[in-house]
Amino acid sequence: MMKKVLFTLLCVFTLSTQAFGSDLETRIQAMEETLKKQQKTIEEQQKIIEELKEQIGNRIAAEKPKAAAEKTAPSGEIQKQVEELKEKVEKVAEAQTRTSPGIFNPSIGLVGETVFGYRSRGSTETGSARPGGFDAFQRSVELNVAAAVDPFAKAYAVFNASADPITGESSLGVEEAALQTTSLPWNLELKAGRFFGEFGRLGYIHDHELPFVNRPLALAEYIGGESRTDGLQLNWLVPIEHYVSLTVGAGNQFGGDNPPNYVGDFRNGSGVNYWGRLSTYFDLTPNISIEPGISGLWNPNTDAQWAAAGGVNPPFPSVAGNTFTERERRLWGADLVLSYKPLRNNQFQSLTWGTEVLYSDNRYDVTDSSGSALSSRSIGSVGLYSYLTYKFHRQWSAGFLFEYVENQVNNQDKTYAYSPYITWALSHWNQLRLQYTYTEPNAASGRAADNAVYLQWAWIIGSHSHGWQQR
Amino acid sequence: MVGNNAKEEFNMKSKLYSLLSIIALIVALCGWAMPTHAAQIRIVTTLTDLADFARAVGGDLVDVRSLATGVEDTHGVPMKPSFVPIMNRADLMILVGFDCEHAFLPALLEASKNPRIQVNKLGYVDCSKGIIPLDVPKSTDHSEGDVHPYGNPHYMLDPVLAKTAIANIYNALVAFSPLHKAEFTRNRDAYLAKLSAKITEWEKAVKPLKGTKFVSYHEHWPYFAARFGMKYFGTIELKPGIDPTGRHIQELVTAMKAERVPIVVREPQFPEKAPKRIAEQSGATMITLPIMPGGVPNTETYIKMMDYIVYTMVAAVQSRK
Numbered sequence: 037m038m039k040k041v042l043f044t045l046l047c048v049f050t051l052s053t054q055a056f057g058s059d060l061e062t063r064i065q066a067m068e069e070t071l072k073k074q075q076k077t078i079e080e081q082q083k084i085i086e087e088l089k090e091q092i093g094n095r096i097a098a099e100k101p102k103a104a105a106e107k108t109a110p111s112g113e114i115q116k117q118v119e120e121l122k123e124k125v126e127k128v129a130e131a132q133t134r135t136s137p138g139i140f141n142p143s144i145g146l147v148g149e150t151v152f153g154y155r156s157r158g159s160t161e162t163g164s165a166r167p168g169g170f171d172a173f174q175r176s177v178e179l180n181v182a183a184a185v186d187p188f189a190k191a192y193a194v195f196n197a198s199a200d201p202i203t204g205e206s207s208l209g210v211e212e213a214a215l216q217t218t219s220l221p222w223n224l225e226l227k228a229g230r231f232f233g234e235f236g237r238l239g240y241i242h243d244h245e246l247p248f249v250n251r252p253l254a255l256a257e258y259i260g261g262e263s264r265t266d267g268l269q270l271n272w273l274v275p276i277e278h279y280v281s282l283t284v285g286a287g288n289q290f291g292g293d294n295p296p297n298y299v300g301d302f303r304n305g306s307g308v309n310y311w312g313r314l315s316t317y318f319d320l321t322p323n324i325s326i327e328p329g330i331s332g333l334w335n336p337n338t339d340a341q342w343a344a345a346g347g348v349n350p351p352f353p354s355v356a357g358n359t360f361t362e363r364e365r366r367l368w369g370a371d372l373v374l375s376y377k378p379l380r381n382n383q384f385q386s387l388t389w390g391t392e393v394l395y396s397d398n399r400y401d402v403t404d405s406s407g408s409a410l411s412s413r414s415i416g417s418v419g420l421y422s423y424l425t426y427k428f429h430r431q432w433s434a435g436f437l438f439e440y441v442e443n444q445v446n447n448q449d450k451t452y453a454y455s456p457y458i459t460w461a462l463s464h465w466n467q468l469r470l471q472y473t474y475t476e477p478n479a480a481s482g483r484a485a486d487n488a489v490y491l492q493w494a495w496i497i498g499s500h501s502h503g504w505q506q507r
Numbered sequence: 508m509v510g511n512n513a514k515e516e517f518n519m520k521s522k523l524y525s526l527l528s529i530i531a532l533i534v535a536l537c538g539w540a541m542p543t544h545a546a547q548i549r550i551v552t553t554l555t556d557l558a559d560f561a562r563a564v565g566g567d568l569v570d571v572r573s574l575a576t577g578v579e580d581t582h583g584v585p586m587k588p589s590f591v592p593i594m595n596r597a598d599l600m601i602l603v604g605f606d607c608e609h610a611f612l613p614a615l616l617e618a619s620k621n622p623r624i625q626v627n628k629l630g631y632v633d634c635s636k637g638i639i640p641l642d643v644p645k646s647t648d649h650s651e652g653d654v655h656p657y658g659n660p661h662y663m664l665d666p667v668l669a670k671t672a673i674a675n676i677y678n679a680l681v682a683f684s685p686l687h688k689a690e691f692t693r694n695r696d697a698y699l700a701k702l703s704a705k706i707t708e709w710e711k712a713v714k715p716l717k718g719t720k721f722v723s724y725h726e727h728w729p730y731f732a733a734r735f736g737m738k739y740f741g742t743i744e745l746k747p748g749i750d751p752t753g754r755h756i757q758e759l760v761t762a763m764k765a766e767r768v769p770i771v772v773r774e775p776q777f778p779e780k781a782p783k784r785i786a787e788q789s790g791a792t793m794i795t796l797p798i799m800p801g802g803v804p805n806t807e808t809y810i811k812m813m814d815y816i817v818y819t820m821v822a823a824v825q826s827r828k
Contacts, residue, residue, distance in 0.1 A: 223595065223620045273595060273620045279588040317588035322576065325587065377585050380578040381776055430750050463749055465649055497649070504586070504614040 142183030143499035149175045149244040150493050157486035162475065165201040168486070174199045175243060178211065180499070184218070191215045194242075211242075211264065211292075223273040232263045233290055234271070234283040234313045235331045236392050237371040239263040241505060244494040247388070247425050248457050249471040253441040254419025258367050258396045259333075260291025265309065284312045290333055306336035309365070327373045335365035360445045363412055364399040384430050391422040396444045417442035434458040443481070451477040465496040548684060551590075551597040551624075553608045554581060555800040556663050557634060559809045560673050561601055563698040565680055568687055572597075574615075577801020580725075580776040581661070582653075582748075586611045594619035597630065599679055603672075604635030607660030632679040634672035638662050641729045652746025664798065665730035666706050666813055670699060705810055709817045710735065716824050721770035722763065722785070724777040727798050731816070740768050743781050751781055763789035769827055770820070772796050775803055794823045 151173045158168035166173060175198055182192035193213040197206045214229035232240035239255055240263045251261065267287020274280040288296035290309040315329030371392035378385055396417045402410040419442060425435035436456050443449035457471035469492040477483040547570040552558040558573035565571065572593050575584045581603070594600065594615060602608050616625060624630040640658025647656045662668040677695045681688045717736040721728070724743045732739035740763065745755045762768075763785070771793045773782035779795075786793035796816050797803045806812040 218617075218625070219622045220620075225620060273591065273618070275595070277592050279591050281588075319587065319589050325589075327588065379576055379585065381580075381778070382585055383580060383583045383776075384778055463649070464653065504618045 142181050145180040145496060145498040145500045147176070147178040147180065147242075147244055147500075148495050149177075151175050151249060152491040152493075153488060155486055155488040157484050161484040162486050163483055167201075173201075174206070177206070178242065178244070182499075185215065188219050189215050189217050211262075223275050225271045225273075227269045227271070228267075230264065230266050231269065233265040233267070233269060233285050233287060233311055235259065235263045235290070235311050235333055235367075236313075236369045236394070237329065237373060237390060238392065239331075245505075247390070247423060247435065248437050248455060249469055249490045249492045250455075250473070252392075252421035252437075253439045253451060253453060254392070254394050254421055256293075257419055257441050257444055258394045260293035262292045263290060264292040265290045265311075266296065267309070279317045281315050282312070283314075284310075286310050290335070309333065309335045323376055323378045325375050325377070327375075329371045331369040331371070333365065333367040333369075338362045338365045358405070358410065359403045360400040360415075361403075362398055363401050366397040366399070366414075368395045368397070369393065384427070386425075386427040388425045389423070391420065393418065393420040398444055400445065415445060415447055417444045417447040431461050432459070433461075446480065448480040449478070449482075451475065451481060451483075465500070467494050468492070469494075548599065548680065549597050550599045550601060551594050552601040553584065553612060554603060554663075556669070556809045556812070557601045557603065557672065557676070559800055560669070560676050560698075561599075561680075564673065564677050564691055564695045566690060566694045568684070568690065569680070574611075575799065577797070577799050577806070578775065580774075581607055581727075581798060582610050583776070584608070584611050586614055588618075590615055591618045594624065595621050597621060597624050598683060599630045599632055600624035601632040601634060601676060601679070603660055603663060604633040605638075605640055605657040605660035605662075606655045609655075629679075629682060632675060634675045635660070635662070636675050637671045638668055641733065642726070652744075653748030655747070659726055659729055661727045661798070662730045664728060664816070665734040666702060666709065666809075667734060668730060669809065670702065673699065673702075702810065705813065709813060712817055712821055713737070716821060719770065719824055720766060720768040721772055721820075722759065722768060722791075723772035724774050724782055727774060728772065735817075740766065743771075743777075743785060756781065756785060760785055760788045763791060770794060770823055774798050792823045792827060794819050796820070 151171075153166070153171045153173065155162060155164070155166070155168040155171070159166065162168065177197045179195040180192070181195075182190065184190045191214065194211040195208055196211040197208045199206050210230060212229075212231050214227050214231040217224075217226045220226060232242075234240055236255070236259075238246060238252065239259050242262065243251060255261070265285070265287035266289065267285055269283060269285035269287075271281065271283045274282060286308050288303075288308065290311060311331065311333040313329060313331040315327065317325060317327045319325050369392060372390070374389045376387040396419070397414055399412055399414045401412045404410055419440065421437060421439045423435055423437040425433055427433040434457065437454075439451075439453040439455070441451050453473055453475045455471055455473040457469055459467060459469045461467045469490075471490045471492070473488045473490070474485070475488070476485045548565060548568060550558075550561050550565065550569050550571045552561055552571065552573045554575045555573045555577040558571045561569060561571045574590055575581075579585070597619075600616070602612060621630075622628065635657070640660075640662070643658040644651060644654040644656065647654055663672065673695065677691055680691045684691075713735040718738060720738040720740040721732075722740045722743060726742050726744075726747055729739050731737070741759060743751050743756070743759065745751050751759075768789065769791050771782050771786040771789070771791045773779060773793055773795045775795055775797065782793050785791070795803065796819060797806050797812050800806055800809055800812045802812070803815065806815045
């Protein structure tokens, strides 16, 4: 009926427009305008009708059971139903006020990690910061705090208290404290502050999240521990149908053990570390995937960093009577992770093979034993680690880690290490790992081969997120 | 010395310019390779039941992708980087809610870099809206296992509550594309009519099972039990997300014998060993039931899945008589 009326109105309006209009184009435009207006009116009226229908429907639906209940159920039954409903509503209200990882602001989590160990050689023979023989090392107590800053960014911080290997005293440090944008256009994400820069596959993973007990030797040698930096990092998800991620960054230093360049002095662009990473991913089958990546790190001028750090200069031991001072840092990496994760029961079974190869091509200033400058030279050295982890139970996994590393100053100094390990995860938040490591340095290193057994116990309380990096 | 520094600066600058040129080239190539805007509404769902509902309501107007294929655990969909470009272009992200997807969705949402589908945005469609949860924990303490702070998230196994999820999907589609409201309404009504008829059929079929007790591996079934008048006796898991201990299994078997619990439900995502052992020791019948469409063969849609669940349950109980 309404449509008929509207149609009639439309015809009258159209005819009258025709009668009075002189220009054809103007008339067509006017007709179109009118049609749009009429369509809008129809839609608005339909909306009102729909809303009214819905209201009537709801009223009927609400009254029907009420009437039926009044007819059939005794008053005691109604009272019981009301009580049950009240209880349910109270539960919901209670749940909404409860502390949970998602709603507590900021979310806070604490991670603890203790490593019990036995090494057959002393630290003078292994070069380790930890003593030989029996050792109990509270490697870290990490406090994680994270929250949204505003609609445009989130922030997080990781405070780490670890025991000093010499004094045993714990010192609290800011391991990470960074701001990360959440709404930049063009698939961009900017991170600023102190954070683990994206280089390689495990360089930016915290110790307790590694698939084995210790950080691979190659990462310790070439990156300097975790890939910590004070700087800026831009990530770009390439807008194509295939996953490609590109990251570039710049910062004062790179590597937790490396001090920044030119502290307290003037720092130009050549004193800054630059890094980048390109990674992609392929599903070979629904259960098998491969994730390759390449990374690069460049510090054009590093010669001032060690001198500034307490006047320690040169940083590296003498080789063949000569002294090497790092002048330029160049590091390249290629990594690959091949995973078998059956969709159906990936929490109970999986197989992961991860490999990362690093090539360091640092340039050094060389002085001889009398202090006379020799020509500067680049030293190429290679390091790699490769591991295979098989998860055969929700709580159990076992694996093997192979490592090879050349000293970045003296590439004839080579070390091999072999580590079988077994992990027992009682739950997501409580994990024990037993690892045996045989380390075999060659004669050029001046160190001795040693056997080590480690028992790592890591735990989490409070909030913990399943981050993208732990996939 | 000064000359050397100047030369280094020049080298560094030229390297930086090269790097910037490469990035600019990649940007240009990507602009060329970017797909043209699709006419359909691009929907990503976490689980397959939601994908089925989205297809039913959206019809030809939507292009629906589900992160899960159906065989996964609802809490353990692998975080594949291949999901990221799909989510990056999504108009709507439909999820179960009640923290069901907490193990994989937050990280994927962040990696997707799609502001339209982030939490509290129009494209973030939480289907738990309007559902009163069961088993809301008194504490989120981990001594109770991997508890869901908002309550049990497996409401989708109650087909009446599934209607609320459908309503949420419908509302999201209408809000996103009001011009197609009439078509969405028509599709929704047609599907709801079909579902309502099936609910009547299932309720009739399950009537003889009223009061029947059963156990399952994970806490998937309280909503199902409440809807169809069955009694959910307990779980094989010690606590949510925590594997059973030998002692827990023994206690469960003893209690099942005492209470004459006839059914052990094994969800296909979990190993068969423990449910089979419990069924053998307690004298119960073990059945394998899917928890989302596609979990076992011939359950590709929600209605087919519920058919499978209901009639497998009925057949298992009847075979014992």
